[in-house]
Amino acid sequence: MAAPTMDRAGTGGASPTQTLTISKALNSGLRAAMEADPKVVVMGEDIGKLGGVFRITDGLQKDFGEQRVLDTPLAESGIIGTAVGLAIRGYRPVCEIQFDGFIFPGFDQIVSQVAKLHYRTQGRITLPMVIRVPFGGGIGAVEHHSESPESYFAHTAGLKVVSCSNPADAYWMIQQAIACEDPVLFFEPKRRYYEKGEVDTTARPGPLFASRVLRTGTAATLVAYGPMVRTCLDAAAAAAEDGTELEVIDLRTLSPLDLAPVHESVRRTGRLVVVSEAPSESSISSEIAAKVQQECFYSLQAPVLRVTGFDTPYPPSKLEEEFLPDLDRVLHAVDRSLAW
């Protein structure tokens, strides 16, 4: 089986670097994975002819056929439960959940079977499957279309959880997740789908389960993942204009967490602000705060602060600007940290 870190042949002649949106990068990444391995099948609601409501699977059914790109009946437990069976049979299913809030009918299969079969069989069964979830708010949607449920899955042993924040990562991480021998929950920042970036389709990507420093700074460290990475980069740019240099780390992997770069950073800056759209109670942000205070206790100049969604159901969309962490709330937390 392909290793999580993979080499790719050059595209031959033309420049290997393209400007892609996150959405197109995911589409290209899926296509590359399907070309590389005939056992990769993509399944979900409206992903065939329609190409998915976000068009992430656009054109795949036309090119790979109905047996590799399955428009499934409308049932998430069905999608995930049958993916388990397909994986046992040697396929590498990539499930699309249409929106974050619709993963819950499949929650039982994810927690009871996807997460536990390897353990129960002591490795006789592996489940190399990916569950793609467009997540987070900011698109003015109705209820159940803007949620951040990643902590439930990071809380569940047996699952790996990652989130991409830019086109290059989208392109590579989806392929690495598909190549991974463990089940991976793949959270896509839906409100950033149409943001563009450079993608080098020949460069050897770094490991999947690794955090990455995106901007170096000295005054404080910002940690985020998915859609909030852009928010933090914008906040850091704004702070720099005022002479405050913030370090920004993209977590990328939520389970297992890769906090070594965070610890290293906090030991230098002494201050940490964790930013996430998800509610704060018993969450990934709590986990980071707990681990960092344990590892960096003597380096911390201020308590770890969190800027998150509130501990309420996702509000009506007219209130999401208030609900979601934004540049101002991030900088407000930085100020509080600096003034501690």
Next chain:
Amino acid sequence: MSSPEQWTRPEPDAGPAATAARPTAEQVIAGLRATDEGGADLVQLLTPEGERVQHPDFDIDVTAEELRGLYRDMVLVRRVDREANALQRKGQLGIWVPLLGQEAAQIGAGRAMRPTDMAFPSYREHGIAWCRGIPPTDLLGIFRGTDHGTWDPLEKRFHPYTIVIGNQVLNAAGYAMGQKFDGAVGDDDGEATICFFGDGATSQGDVHEGFVWGAVYDAPLVFFCQNNQWAISEPTERQSRLPLYQRARGYGFPGIRVDGNDVLATLAVTRWALDECRNGNGPVLIEAFTYRMDAHTTSDDPTRYRLSDELEMWKLKDPIERVKVHLVKQQWADAAYFEGVEAEADVLAAELRDFCVAMPEPPAQRIFSGVYAEASPVLDAQRDEFLDYVSGFAGGEH
């Protein structure tokens, strides 16, 4: 694609699952699905040509006034629907879920209900809301993003719209069980519950479990499935090998396929089903065979997955036109009547527009309100801190 031979048909004349099961030669040539064929079991009282036909089991007498009322309901809800769709196009709503084409299914079912009956909608049931006495302006908040629904579900006996496909079916089953346990079922004055869902929803576990619970507890519950032939881009045959109403048999209760574009037939069948339930003979499954004439929502582009020929075929089965033709033929309504209804629709649409653009923004504390019945100190502290932050921010700007 699968071939017709692959389809199981336990009842030879039952008609297709929806569709591709038995297309005509012309339709095959045109690449069309036979969505317009409801099959031999389809209950119909008013043909698309506006002709009144008899049915041995489900016939009703309606007066001129009643039929005019049904006509008016359908015209008004269609107008509300078109106006809301336009409001979305003008940026006044985030999204709209059109009911276009499903007016008869909803008005027929909605007018079959008694005030004491309870309804659990999905998200497209604007016509049912209308029949429950919910002002159309109350529907706007959900789609404008100012609220999750503003009516009182218990007072109106109309549950909040449910977006997670299938969830409400189990909730409805539980409510109906409660009606039974309370002794509110058993004679003609009994209560009943009706639950709405789509063809796509029939694949969800919750819906199957709802069938099981309803059956095992003899719940006074009408499962009302609007088979509008599509679940976003997926045709009904993606969900089922056999016609949806036939599923009821496997669970042990009656299943009826009604012409969902025929308001009279839908009224007759639903009234019968609710009466069965209130008398203690529930549950019943109704499949209203209809068509989604517009996009799934304003965010959807149906040209990517269906042919406009299909739409053209269904235009000939318009639910409102056939009633109008019948009213005219019977001399039950004249031009002045129809103009009056149009004028009423104009006023309703104008009210909707005016209301929509004047809707206030919700206050920030709405984020935190109503999460719990009993206060949570953690959340209260979070709210206070945030409101403090917001007020400081506002102050700084002035």
